[in-house]
Amino acid sequence: MDDRPRIPETDGEDAPFRPHSSHWGLFSARMTGDGLQVRAHPGDPDPNGIIDNFPGALRHRARVTQPMIRRGWLENGPGPDPRRGRDEYVPVSWEKALDLLGAELLRIRDGAGPGAIFGGSYGWASAGRFHHAQSQVHRFLNTACGGYVRSVNSYSSGASSVLIPHVMGDYNGLTKRNVTWDQVADHSEIVLAFGGMALKNSMVAGGGVSRHVERGAMARAAARGCEFVLVSPLRDDLPGETGAQWLSCIPASDTALMMALVHTLVAEGLHDRAFLARYTTGWDRFERYLTGEEDGQPKDAAWAAPLTGIAAGEIIALARRLAGRRALIVVSHSLQRAEGGEQPVWMGMVLAAALGQIGLPGGGYGYALGAIAYYGRRNNAVPAPTLSQGRNGVADYIPVARIADMLLGPGTAYRYNGQTRTYPDIRLVYWAGGNPFHHHQDLARLTRAFARLDTLVVHELGWTATARHADIVLPCTMTLEREDIGACSNDPLMVPMRRLAPPVGEARDDYDIFADLAGRMGAREAFTEGRTSRQWLEHLYQPTREGLARAGLPAPDFAEFWEGEGIELPQDPDDGGYLCAFRADPQAAPLSTPSGRLEIFSETIAGFAEPDCPGHPVWLGQPYRPDAETPFVLIANQPRTRLHSQLDFGGHSAASKRQGREPALMHPEDAAPLGIAEGDVVRLSNARGACLAGIALSRDIRRGVVQLATGAWYDPLDPAAEHPLCVHGNPNVLTRDIGSSALAQGCTGQLTTVAVARHDGPLPPVRAFDPPA
Template sequence: MTEKDTKLQNGVRTYYKNLGLCSFAFGSNSAEIDVKDGKILRIRPLRYNRKYKTEQLRPWKIKARGKTFEAPMKSLLSPFNYVYKKRTYSPNRILYPMKRVDWDPEGERNPQNRGKSKFVRITWDEAAELIAKELKRVCEKYGPTSVLVQGDGHGETKTIHGPHGCQIRLMELLGGYTIQARQPDSWEGWYWGAKHVWGQDPVGQGRQANLIKDISENTQMILFWGCDPETTPLAWGGLQASRLCFWFTELGIKSIYICPDLNYGAAVHADKWIPVRPNTDAALQLAIAYTWITEDTYDKDYVATHTHGFDEFKKYVLGEEDGVPKTPKWAEDICGVPARVIKALARKWAREATSIAHNNGGSYIRSCYAHEPGRLEVILLGMQGLGKPGQGQLKLFEWQLFSLHDQNPMPRREIIPSPEGAYQGFTFPVPKQFIPKTLIPKAILSDEPIIWYGITYAGIPKEDQFVQYKYPAEGCSEIHMIWSDSPCWSTCWNGGNMWIEALRSPKIECVVMQHPWMENDCLFADIILPINTKFEEEDFGVDVLGDSFNVVLYEGQCIQPLGESKSDYEAVAEVAKKLGLYEEYTRGKSIEDLIKDGYKQSGIKDRISYEEFREKEYYVVPTAEDWENDEPGFSPFYKDPENNPLDTPTGKLEFYSVGLAENFPDDKERPPVPHWIPYGETHQESLLHPRSQKYPFLIVSNHPRWRCHAQLDDIPWFREIPTCKVKGPDGYLYEPVWINPVDAKALGIKSGDVVKIYNDRGWVLGGAYVTERIMPGVVYQDHGARLDPILPGEADRGGANNLICPTNTTSKNCAGEVTSGYLVGVEKVDIEKMKKQYPEAFNRPYDPYYGVRFEAWITEVKN
């Protein structure tokens, strides 16, 4: 740092941080943090040309239809970034180590009381010693694979300090571990379905290269299918997706939103909203295909030369296979879209260059049998000539995930920086024993070995889906200890109540959670370690998912750690000391050494010296000079499929999936040709199933508008917004439940009432928000609300509906999550009666600005 930079301007020092909220050491939302008198004053966009000349950056411009779209010279921060200082100073921060009061490692462990018992403060020395002793004990008794490391998504974007999995480095020194393999949550239907039609590793969504330019020049209609560009990208991609939507409208491109809810993107941008019942999109898609086939409006020449298995698909669509033609009228009764609207959409699509937009996929792709709409979408694109000008699948954010240039629809940057070298999180190869995240509860609770197909990491090639795995693996132990730095399982994934049951199993002898805030899975811990936020640590970061440029940052420490909090990296180091493995764990490197390692391996060392990088504190990667020449999307395949084959067995779009036919010939839930599957062996979450008589509503649960998954539920500025929380008659701010006026009238519900959403897996409360923005027969409640248990494992006041999601995975042979499109019942609640029935849960210390307070979960320290 230069002398000039150390001089404060009006007492304010500016730092630079990557404020992504759900990434593995990369993300979007680079920001400037102004600090005064040791406190965060404000958060502002990073000005790219603050320390670099604009011409050095070669800012891109897209010119189309007489208009210009150009790179902004500052990052497009979302509301999440601006409020994040409130999260740092939240009264729910964990400020010191704690132990569950009735967990005694030398006596009774009382696992049945996890989630009920309170916590007592202990010292760091005590906490580190307890964890070290438990690690030694379980490793000696059962073997190191008895320790489950939960180290993956839904946390702050960090590189050195705990980007999920610092425990792994220590566990490797102890001889191994079991890893929780994160399944491709936001890409389920693409990963398990679309991959088998067009290949497209790593996650199964289409090639993105230069699509924004192509769409701007050639597209006439965009289908935002199950997509909310004003919500989902906020925590990862800032406001660029929103900006793009305004740009498309300015160009005269029609935006059609197909989703059960008039979401925030649809409310602002839609030329037409087509409400469709959750998890029925496959029926709508098949009816569109039927219209094209019977009206002879699909691209027959393209289908003949670029696809495989069309005849088999055609037989199913026309009803030759099952006697049921997939007509628009047939689909209307299933999906709720009038037949005339289906035909009008199909005909307009056949006439005009059409692209489909997603933010990974949203609830549309995270439901039962989500691989079927995922496959059918690709087939529809193929029937109209995927790769033609203006015809593709646009991914609105997380553009350069996995460091692939062809995953970015924006103008190409010169390089994609990597945090490798400084990165301390989980790494490949996969260890000897792993369990897909969706199967952890089943693995713990089952008395028999469990089997599944695929490692399930989003970056694994599709062929891995044909490999069978088992837990316990050969020569490995069952799980007896859990060490987590991502304690949001109960509020982010499927079957949360079953997860709580698993955490309380007597098989699990010790649960360690490390986290900045007292929330969610932390309530079920035996030992809790206080972790600091990004602002309280020095780090190295990269921003490769951003709006205009790729950025590499030196992330200075903005403020001193609050209380006794440490970073994840430092917390694990404390345990390493007790095990006599500190030098091996740190490899003798300081934080400065690790920052320098990150710089060396990031890809920028030949562009800027380390000294200049530290002086300027960030480096902006310029736009590539030749970006306009990049072939967009699937254009190479469209022009020459023989020399540009897809990564499928036939090299073509597979309407009939060869790999599925060879490996799962008897799978009725994911057959070689995609089908409409209302229910089956794995799921009965359909209005066509008898269960719907008891649970008559389908719930849609999106990525939340005012949170990032389970983060930010204690931000007072958000909680004041009516669509963020609904104030109940008891003064509690409940998670909103959108209900159509027709349904609300029948149920005797009005806005502001407290309602219960329930099924055979449990129940959660919410605040009624009566609106025509949700279609009849459907209710809507965002996922990820902060846990506030009424009966742990059964009922929740906070509205954490992940607790009552299906426990079963996407389908029989697909270990994906199901977090939307399932059956529920809804009823009005007498809150005064409920308060008398559950006095302990309804009398916790509570602040409407921050939710249930930290002290609700702790007991006084006795001298």
Template structure:
């Protein structure tokens, strides 16, 4: 096999990081740009014909008739069908679209009533002029800045905003707030928060957002593939930029490869259904993955089937972990029998797995569900430790990967040039810039927002330092839906009523828009022009995102709103740089075009990369070819080849099974080496607070809460509610039948769901997908019933540990009963009164 150039490996490694990390902004290198705006490009709409665009769920070909979208499909032929791609028209004017059609303000907020904050989510709304909305918002921002400084403003915008590089609502918000004097931002994300903080201590990298050993290498060399806590057949329907669909194609090849495939998951997911008899399903008790790994490792240790040489040469601290494994100090050897009693997998099976993994080239493809739980730092750390004991890290087809299920990780990288993007800019005021430099704390862990709002001035521990919560008086949220994705909704509601003002940009009357004070009506991605790239790690294609239809008369682009706010605040010229939408897009494209010109990079078909005018006129994606280096990429091959010349980014330069850095932090919730730590709620606890374990994974037919308001809902809703999957024996015991309305509840809240009786869930476990729009029965009452089945009404708002402060949405127990009351009317997709 061709030896990969070291510089190329490094490029692949770090290109993967910055292409895929949701919370890292891409800074524009203006020295490589051509002058923008020298050419003029038609932006006339296609009235009858085809338009190419893109979304998180892929490149789309839209058929337009008389100015309306009548068909939406994948822009490429012969790919695995992706049902998310066929409902674009519903997002414009579908039956449940509930577009925000004008700037709106809550009545009691507008009237400045003293108790107006208590009416958030329960007030009627008043339409105002766009100019008045701009003045209200700009005046309020100025007031808060004057009274509280940058620490008084929270720039939310956590979420899967538009795919486009220009109409990136989060970056546009942060650019406005940064130039205006700073703001409180977020640390980490909800997706992989625990893993992305622990992995740099263990491996020196984020790991969860990086390129994986390439699929061609896996298909050629791996003998055993373990899909652990992941459901790629659902999650690969989307990507942070725009999916290139390649991941799904590789899993099809894996199915037919004849390899030993294991799926470790509490639920029989769509991925397990996809593999049929080609994979073995091992159903594990939720929240117990670390215990299973320990049982496997103890078996390896006592049978001497582990790689001592790898541990000695490439890892740090195994001797301490070994004592724990053998129970030298706690008198509890982590035997297969011990693990079996916790994880529910037979002792003999655990021993069998230990032998199988060591004696065969094994690739662990791990998901993120198991780190979205209490002590979520432990599972990924433990899996790295297990891989180190096996000793195949850095070998072709061996080791682990934490991104095969996300954004097509493992699809071979191309040498494609990268298009540019708008930056968040810098603080314009010298006085405020000095305040920031003097140490004002301007970021909190994103999953701690409710705790922060409720406890201003509280100090928390985070990854070796302390953070004092700021006193936030204004929330500005764009491109996200926290009243769906944040855990423990009822606590969030209380917290959300603390600030004086909440401003939201949205396309639809989402639960978050309904909880605002002022909303701006925003255009859909199909009502504006943009650009994006596909394949977060591969950079396979550049997609045009041409405007397909006219915008609603009173809707605005986020850029237009922030331009006018910047004008009202005195820095319009700096914000816009005097460039229009198309000038920005030309500049972004030319960043890539100039790279291609300098380096001689061509398209996959051998042709030169077209200039922007030609690209935009052609209205087609352009695709680059994977390089030999990309196809042969082996993660950690350079480290294995020479750990001295190619050390990891850890203090020791090795894989840190024992971290002296974490030891110094002295965190009770995250000790210095990976361990089994009992979660706050789980099936095996002595006095469980409820009867059933709730599993709330990523939905099959949505992107979190996106697409909830399309006809896709008709394919999964049960009795017009979000479904709950219940084991047949449990359903019988509760007198519940298919299609019944079920009340799911615990001490945190209550929801209505529709019953699906199925053996895909084991006894004592239920599944409710996350992402259903919160729909309160009586928004004026505390802990009111959610009529639409938002799982986060039931989840816990506690941190994973002091290290990462990540969310633990997959640690929760609930009760269920057949609902016997009058079934309330669903209003999740109905605009509020006055709108």
């Protein structure tokens, strides 16, 4: 199946840089005697330093170099086993590994049925359009096994992606075709960002982008006179170029602040009654709650001040500044990754509606603007290459963040989006691309969940914690070691991703692994359709070429595209999407909600009768209350030196560590009474577990709050411990595994409460990147 040209280990000192793509941006690279050299795309005004993880990662000791089988599974056969995560591995040949795996898949498929197979994977494995691990594994399971139990939604936006279709309509349209960065630069007069628009988040996009424009757009807006207001416990959730006013709020109090802002608008007659009457439904019912007519408690600034930590006078003054101006309300993904996470998303829309700015250029509701690089840009006008996953013969699914619930409680009923569903009985999990020991919460519980399986299969390039729990580990190539096409649906440059280095050890492309495995199951032709990898690239390129031709634009054939530096794709106009059309004529362009309007009160959601998500936004109380045992709120947010946990062993990520541990941010006035100084290693703990982290002190964090990014590879001192200690700094040993609400069952990994203490005595070594025995 491998039709790729063989390339030498090095290109030579005079070799040209070849184009490539990553989720953190387009770049070019070459191999020399000194190793891999990378450089950013020349047209990128604000390139992402994460590309510097590549050189050190390419041949790192953490790479998986040959097929491995867990000793307990190899000797005793499939079945539940508490030794997962702490067993030895036995190297085997590719032939033996695929023979054993093929037989196990046939046993499950023909015995329990394809509904006993869970197809894991997450969409971040590769920026390439063909070697997209999620598409590859799902295509294989559909063609060779007849289907699989799938997951829906994402850890990033699990609550909002369920809520928004009920109250605003098209989720993708709201995030991908709404307010653009150009509109912010040219039209916004005040931007109120709940949770901010941190550049570390907008540096990343599926498929990669050629130009990171966010910093420049915000700087241009500020220079024009646009005001930025940041509501967050972290000052750097907006870049310094904005000159933002920082309102340091108590974590998870944003809904209360939004309600107080709307209450002030109503009390002073500053809300847009005409907009609410024409474009929304349910305002009258919500207003009774807002003013206290319903429950006796007005949601005014005095009420919100102690809940938010922001003075009542500041809240009132902010509401007055918003009224009558081109105001943009932004709510970040981070706010909805918490218990009750649906509420700030919904309430953000209500605030924007009360201001009457929705559907205007640079105004209204920019949900998740800045959360990812392809938000706030124009869509491409021609299709990007896409691999068909085929037809899934299994209808069952789970919300993605409920995997541990499913494995621990087969047959258990649960609520999701108005339905009562039942968790399936999963016997085999197939994971290709992704690391649930990064994404998921309460890792001790996840360990117990994976121990119940018959078989866990993982394709991996490195020895992640997920790979260390697998029964069969198949080494796959990283993006630099294979050919692909790099493209993003909201970036105009599509590039050939040429192979830059030979595979490490015996690593193979996912496609080639699945093709040979499908052959053992009688499904090679169905999976491959008779094509090699290169032939698939040519096939997938064709729709893009045809789209260019239809538009009357240059449409090079594949050979010309492959030898070039990339081609520019046309883009749709910056027309504001469906919200602009709705504002212009709500009868001709209604929303896809039941009423066709913005639903401040949703009859549908009210009909679900979920106490934790009623029919309009409510204040559910503070779920993250510090106490004597855990006096600090922990923010477990996205990292700045890597994408999720990818290439944590790369040089850029490693350089940010403190004594080899993930850095944790803390206010110096919180640290001093605990005897904690800059650079100390601390122990963060609660009832679920503990982790070690290296302290960085800053006044740019709210007192009483500690920040520790996700993505440090899980490294438990004792993998069998009921309450594990991660010596490397993975905060998901601490976070709670519970759904955002019965409506969405989204991830709640953003916040928890912890104790903090200086670690004295010898430091346990970090072994996260050492191959297992």
